[in-house]
Structures are given as structure tokens and as C-alpha cells.
Amino acid sequence: MTPARSRRPGAPTRTERGIPEATVARLPVYLRALTALSDSGIATASSEDLATAAGVNSAKLRKDLSYLGSYGTRGVGYDVEYLRYQIAREIGVTQDWAVVIVGIGNLGHALANYSGFGTRGFRIVALLDADPTLVGEQIGDMIVRDFAELEEIVAADRVSIGVITTPAGPAQEVCDRLVSAGVTSILNFAPVVLTVPAGVDIRKVDLSIELQILAYHEQRKSGEAALPEVPELPARNGVVSDLPSVGGGVGR
Amino acid sequence: MTPARSRRPGAPTRTERGIPEATVARLPVYLRALTALSDSGIATASSEDLATAAGVNSAKLRKDLSYLGSYGTRGVGYDVEYLRYQIAREIGVTQDWAVVIVGIGNLGHALANYSGFGTRGFRIVALLDADPTLVGEQIGDMIVRDFAELEEIVAADRVSIGVITTPAGPAQEVCDRLVSAGVTSILNFAPVVLTVPAGVDIRKVDLSIELQILAYHEQRKSGEAALPEVPELPARNGVVSDLPSVGGGVGR
DNA sequence: TCGATTTTGTTCTCACGTTCACAAGCTCCT
DNA sequence: AGGAGCTTGTGAACGTGAGAACAAAATCGA
Numbered sequence: 001m002t003p004a005r006s007r008r009p010g011a012p013t014r015t016e017r018g019i020p021e022a023t024v025a026r027l028p029v030y031l032r033a034l035t036a037l038s039d040s041g042i043a044t045a046s047s048e049d050l051a052t053a054a055g056v057n058s059a060k061l062r063k064d065l066s067y068l069g070s071y072g073t074r075g076v077g078y079d080v081e082y083l084r085y086q087i088a089r090e091i092g093v094t095q096d097w098a099v100v101i102v103g104i105g106n107l108g109h110a111l112a113n114y115s116g117f118g119t120r121g122f123r124i125v126a127l128l129d130a131d132p133t134l135v136g137e138q139i140g141d142m143i144v145r146d147f148a149e150l151e152e153i154v155a156a157d158r159v160s161i162g163v164i165t166t167p168a169g170p171a172q173e174v175c176d177r178l179v180s181a182g183v184t185s186i187l188n189f190a191p192v193v194l195t196v197p198a199g200v201d202i203r204k205v206d207l208s209i210e211l212q213i214l215a216y217h218e219q220r221k222s223g224e225a226a227l228p229e230v231p232e233l234p235a236r237n238g239v240v241s242d243l244p245s246v247g248g249g250v251g252r
Numbered sequence: 253m254t255p256a257r258s259r260r261p262g263a264p265t266r267t268e269r270g271i272p273e274a275t276v277a278r279l280p281v282y283l284r285a286l287t288a289l290s291d292s293g294i295a296t297a298s299s300e301d302l303a304t305a306a307g308v309n310s311a312k313l314r315k316d317l318s319y320l321g322s323y324g325t326r327g328v329g330y331d332v333e334y335l336r337y338q339i340a341r342e343i344g345v346t347q348d349w350a351v352v353i354v355g356i357g358n359l360g361h362a363l364a365n366y367s368g369f370g371t372r373g374f375r376i377v378a379l380l381d382a383d384p385t386l387v388g389e390q391i392g393d394m395i396v397r398d399f400a401e402l403e404e405i406v407a408a409d410r411v412s413i414g415v416i417t418t419p420a421g422p423a424q425e426v427c428d429r430l431v432s433a434g435v436t437s438i439l440n441f442a443p444v445v446l447t448v449p450a451g452v453d454i455r456k457v458d459l460s461i462e463l464q465i466l467a468y469h470e471q472r473k474s475g476e477a478a479l480p481e482v483p484e485l486p487a488r489n490g491v492v493s494d495l496p497s498v499g500g501g502v503g504r
Numbered sequence: 505t506c507g508a509t510t511t512t513g514t515t516c517t518c519a520c521g522t523t524c525a526c527a528a529g530c531t532c533c534t
Numbered sequence: 535a536g537g538a539g540c541t542t543g544t545g546a547a548c549g550t551g552a553g554a555a556c557a558a559a560a561t562c563g564a
Contacts, residue, residue, distance in 0.1 A: 018472075022521060028464040032443065046541065055445035058541095059523055066543055074542040075530035091464050092471030099463070106362035111459065113358045116443065120460045121467065160470050161463065184473060185466040187459075191284065191368065193307035201469045203462050207363065207439075208372045210455050211351070211413065212280040212343050214437040215373065217453045218412050219344030220270075221436060274551060298511065310511095311553050318513055326512040327560040 019090070023064045027087055029054045030061070034084040046077035093121030098159040100183070102174050103166030104129040104137070104144050107189055111165060112139045125157040130170070147174075154181040161185045168192045271342070275316045279339055281306045282313070286336040298329035345373030350411040352435070354426050355418030356381040356389070356396050359441055363417060364391045377409040382422070399426075406433040413437045420444045 019027075033053035037045055047065075051058040065071060065078075071086050072078045088094050099122050101108055112127050127139060130147040137144045145153070153159065162178040164171055164186060171190035178186060185201045188194055191209075196202050271279075285305035289297055299317075303310040317323060317330075323338050324330045340346050351374050353360055364379050379391060382399040389396045397405070405411065414430040416423055416438060423442035430438060437453045440446055448454050 019468075020520075024468050025461075025465055027468070028458075028461040029445070031464070032461075033445075047543095048541085053445070055447075057523075059525090060521090062542065063522085063544080070543070072542050073530065074528070075532090075540050077541070090468070092467045093464055097463075097467050097470065106365045107359075110358035110362040114459065116460050117463075120464070122460070122463055160474070161466055185470050187462050187466060193281070193285075193305070195307075199473070201466055203466060205457055205459070205462060206280075207366065207457070208368050208374070209277075209280040210439055210457060211349075211369075211374055212283070212345055212372070213277055214413055214439060214453055214455060215344040215349050216271075216276050216279070216342070218349065218437050221451070222412070272550075300511085309553075311555090312551090314512065315514080315552085322513070324512050325560065326558070327510045327562090329511070 019067045023067055024091075026054070026056065026060075026064055027091055029056075030064070031084065031087045031091065031093075034080055034087065038080050038084060043080055044077045045080055047072070050078065088121075091121075096121055096123045097161055098123055098125045098157045099161045099163060100124070100126045100128060100150070100153060100159050100178075101163045101165060102128045102147065102150075102178070103164060103170075103190075104134050104139070105165060105167070108165040109139060111163065112142065122161070125159060126153045128153075147177075150177055151181045154178075154183060159183060161187070163187045163189070164194075165189045271319045275319055276343075278306070278308065278312075278316055279343055281308075282316070283336065283339045283343065283345075286332055286339065290332050290336060294332055296329045297332055299324070302330065340373070343373075348373055348375045349413055350375055350377045350409045351413045351415060352376070352378045352380060352402070352405060352411050352430075353415045353417060354380045354399065354402075354430070355416060355422075355442075356386050356391070357417060357419070360417040361391060363415065364394065374413070377411060378405045380405075399429075402429055403433045406430075406435060411435060413439070415439045415441070416446075417441045 030050065033050055034045075037049075037053060042049075045053075047058040047062045051061040054061065062072075065083070068086055068090050071083050085094070099117070101111055101124060104112065104127050108127065108129070112124065117124055124142065126149075127142050127144045128147045128150060129135060129144055132146075134144050135146045160183060162183040162185070164174055164178075166174055168190050171188065171192050172194055175186060175188070175194045175196065179196055179200055184199065186194070186196065186203070188202060188204045189206070191206055194202055194204075282302065285302060286297075289301075289305060294301075297305075299310040299314045303313040306313065314324075317335070320338055320342050323335050337346070351369070353363055353376060356364065356379050360379065360381070364376065369376055376394065378401075379394050379396045380399045380402060381387060381396055384398075386396050387398045412435060414435040414437070416426055416430075418426055420442050423440065423444050424446055427438060427440070427446045427448065431448055431452055436451065438446070438448065438455070440454060440456045441458070443458055443460065446454055446456075
């Protein structure tokens with residue numbers, strides 16, 4: 001017999017009033033589209049208008065918005081300002097989030113100078129680096145501080161979000177320090193897989209992965225792979241270095 | 253009666269020898285993990301080892317690899333070098349892809365200096381900007397050239413991938429120029445939704461969207477929303493500006 | 505040579521995400 | 535007042551993705 005099941009089959013698992021992850025990822029896009037419409041003086045927009053501005057189809061947009069509540073008016077559309085506020089509130093960007101950036105190389109520099117933070121609910125409270133030659137440097141209206149001050153800063157400014165722009169090597173160690181200092185959300189630009197305890201959210205932005213995904217599709221477009229299936233290469237009978245070396249090579 | 257159906261139900265739709273999109277997005281991660289293992293002198297690795305290194309579970313990893321072919325050995329594992337080559341070939345990074353970067357602001361600078369390109373199958377052939385005060389500037393071993401030279405460069409170097417690091421304003425126009433010059437894959441860092449014709453692939457990297465997604469989860473962690481559902485706000489009865497203005501303003 | 509052991513490749517099932525299609529509800533016009 | 539015309543919100547169908555579980559295949563040891 002069918003086990004008692006409180007959820008409808010097919011309904012995405014979400015916590016109380018939770019929103020499907022795919023929808024959460026699109027809310028910021030809608031928010032930006034609404035801001036653009038608002039700046040153009042548009043007061044009301046239909047799901048079709050909004051969907052076009054956000055680059056999705058209107059059915060998906062309506063379903064996404066329906067998870068937030070019933071904020072539209074049938075036969076009319078959505079009030080741009082009203083919906084904008086509701087989404088901002090749902091995401092949590094009506095308040096300001098304190099952010100630290102760790103690793104002030106090229107990318108860290110670029111992010112430190114990025115102006116889109118303040119207007120979007122985020123406030124950079126510190127730029128940190130372990131390199132003494134960088135500490136003290138002025139970037140915009142901020143000064144690079146020593147990574148050793150991390151714990152102090154996190155506690156003082158209630159920092160909950162950390163951005164890692166170090167090279168791959170120190171990234172995990174930086175991550176561990178961030179977590180133990182109390183940071184519970186991390187945006188990682190370093191090309192490594194970071195391990196964090198449960199309860200800490202992590203997102204990754206990786207340039208070369210994005211390019212490689214494009215390359216895959218590009219290769220498909222420009223005629224099929226013209227490469228040999230098996231190149232000059234050591235035959236495939238190596239063993240893990242900590243296993244006894246076996247013979248019996250099925251050479252090629 | 254059941255309609256004749258050639259595909260098994262539940263099998264992901266893919267074109268001939270195509271690979272599910274979710275898998276394609278993970279292949280670069282596997283490639284990096286394999287490179288790391290290889291650099292550590294590991295010759296063979298099990299799906300469990302690889303999965304740990306890549307931050308996924310082993311069942312998923314095995315299924316992903318099975319789309320490429322049968323490159324493992326039961327009871328043994330995968331030959332690291334061999335698998336690495338196979339994945340690189342499948343992605344298309346055994347050849348070099350020419351890339352142009354358009355928009356040499358902070359982020360463009362950072363990307364231009366990023367060393368991870370050459371080693372991963374990509375070659376930056378030009379840095380372009382429309383600002384005459386930037387043209388001629390030297391970055392690393394490259395010189396910023398005028399955006400007007402785009403078509404010439406794309407044709408000469410067979411550029412198929414373009415990276416847009418301009419502000420939001422000019423991004424669509426830059427995108428259009430890239431496409432008409434012959435670029436068929438675009439990586440967009442500008443905070444706008446770009447429109448491209450069919451056949452052109454586009455991927456987007458957006459810092460503030462990533463931060464907003466983190467903020468959403470962060471808000472859930474730190475107690476539920478303490479914000480009013482309806483704030484001081486224009487009442488929700490505005491109309492689209494191109495409709496006849498109706499009275500009944502419930503102004504505030 | 506044969507069984508024990510290991511690890512892949514694959515099948516099956518369930519969960520998640522997207523899209524269609526339409527009833528419900530709102531506005532406007534006659 | 536009532537019908538025509540839009541647009542939202544949502545139920546249902548379909549497609550995609552993830553994970554458990556296991557048969558198949560390889561190695562190793564006796």
C-alpha cells in the first residue's frame with residue numbers, strides 16, 4: 001500500500017514557505033528587470049513584458065512569482081514598484097549585508113572597485129590580504145587590511161558573507177578561517193572545490209569552467225570532433241601509486 | 253493506446269552522441285580534479301576518489317562519465333591521464349580557442365592578467381575598448397586595441413569566443429557587433445540580459461546575482477523576515493504609462 | 505582454476521523543473 | 535448591467551536530473 005505522504009506528488013520539496021532553488025536564482029534577475037522598468041517610468045507591466053525584460057518565458061515567470069504570493073492583478077499586470085519591493089524583501093536586500101573580500105589581486109581589485117554593491121544591498125566592510133606588501137594600499141575609499149584582523153572585523157561588523165578571490169592554494173585555508181570567524185555564506189572565485197560544514201552556503205564563480213562549457217558547444221557547431229579517439233599516450237593500465245604494481249599490461 | 257515512442261521514457265533528450273547539459277557543466281570540474289591528481293603523481297583513481305576531488309557523489313560521476321564512453325576498468329578505476337585526455341577532447345580544449353575581451357575596465361584588466369587561460373585551451377588574441385584613452389595601453393604582453401578593429405581581428409584569428417566586460421549600457425551593442433563579426437559564443441559579465449540570434453551561445457556571470465542568492469539563504473538562517481509585508485509605498489493601482497490614465501488614485 | 509573482492513556501467517525510481525492550457529478575476533465599453 | 539477582452543494564478547503533463555542498487559567485469563589469492 002502507498003505510504004502516507006503529506007506532500008502532493010510532484011510538488012518540489014521546500015521548507016515552510018521556502019521557494020524552489022531554481023526560482024531563487026531567477027528572483028535577482030526579475031529584480032533587476034523591475035528596476036530597469038521603474039527607471040524608465042513604467043508603472044505597470046504584464047508577465048509578458050517582465051518575462052521579455054528578464055529573458056525568460058512568461059509562464060515560468062508567473063509560476064516563480066506565484067511562490068511569493070499573489071501580487072499581480074488579473075487583466076492588468078503587476079505594479080512595478082510594489083512587486084519590486086516584494087521581491088527585494090523576499091531576497092533580503094532591503095537590509096544591508098556586510099561583506100569582506102579576501103585576496104586583493106587583480107580580481108579582488110576589480111570587485112573592490114565595483115560600484116554595483118551599495119545600490120544592491122551589500123556593503124564591503126573590509127579588503128583583506130595576507131601579503132604585507134599589499135596591506136595599507138588604498139583602493140577607492142578603502143584600505144587593505146591584514147588577513148589576521150579577520151575575526152575582529154567579522155565580529156565588529158556582523159559580517160555574514162565572505163568573498164574569496166585568492167589563488168587556489170590558500171583558498172581552503174581562508175575558507176576555514178572565514179567559517180570559524182562566523183561567516184556563513186561564501187562566494188568563491190578560486191578554482192578549487194571548497195569544503196564547508198553544514199549550515200554554510202557556498203557558491204562558485206569560475207571563469208575557465210564557463211569558457212570550457214562554451215568551448216564544448218562551439219566544438220559541436222564547427223563540425224564534429226576531428227581528433228583521434230586514442231592518441232599517443234601511456235597505455236591504460238597504470239595503477240594507483242599505493243597499490244602493488246601489477247604486470248599483465250593489456251598494451252595497445 | 254500508448255503512442256509509439258522511440259526513446260525510453262525518462263532518458264534525457266540529447267542529440268546524437270550529445271551529453272546532457274548538467275553533465276557538460278561538470279566535465280570541466282572533473283578535468284580540473286584529474287589534472288590535480290595527475291600533478292600529485294596519482295596514476296589511477298576510483299570513481300570514489302574522483303568524486304571526492306570534484307565535490308560530487310560517485311554515482312553521479314560514474315553516470316556522467318558513462319556518457320563519454322566506457323573509459324574505466326571494473327575492479328580498478330580510471331587511468332588518470334587517459335580519462336583526462338578523453339574529457340579534454342570531449343570538451344574541445346585539446347585545441348586552442350581564440351578569445352577577444354571587450355571592455356577593459358577593472359574586470360577586463362583582471363581577466364587580461366589572468367594566467368589560467370593558456371594552460372586551459374584558450375588564447376586571448378585581443379583586448380578591445382572603444383575609449384581612445386585606453387587604446388594603446390599595455391597590459392601584460394598585450395596592447396589594448398580599438399573596438400573598431402573587431403571585425404578584422406575576428407576574421408584574421410578565427411575568433412569564435414567573445415568576453416564582454418563593458419558596463420551594462422553598451423553591452424547589447426557590443427554583443428551585436430561580436431555576433432555580426434562572426435563570434436558564436438559569448439561570455440557576458442555585464443549586468444544585462446543580452447539577446448542573440450539562434451545558433452549563438454551565451455553564458456552569463458553576474459556577481460550581484462550570486463550575492464543576492466546567498467543573501468536569500470542567509471536571511472532564512474538568521475530568523476525569519478522581520479519586515480512588514482506592505483511598507484510605505486505607492487498603492488498598487490498604477491497603470492501602464494501608455495494606457496489612458498484612470499482616476500481613483502488611492503494616493504498616499 | 506575457482507572463488508572472493510573490488511569497482512564500473514546501467515537500470516529503476518523518485519524528485520525537480522518547465523511548459524501548456526485554462527478557469528478565475530479584473531477592466532472597459534456599450 | 536452585462537458582455538467582451540485581457541491577464542493572472544495554477545493544475546496537469548512532460549522532460550530532465552539525481553541517487554540507490556545491482557549485475558557485469560576485472561583483479562587477486564589460494
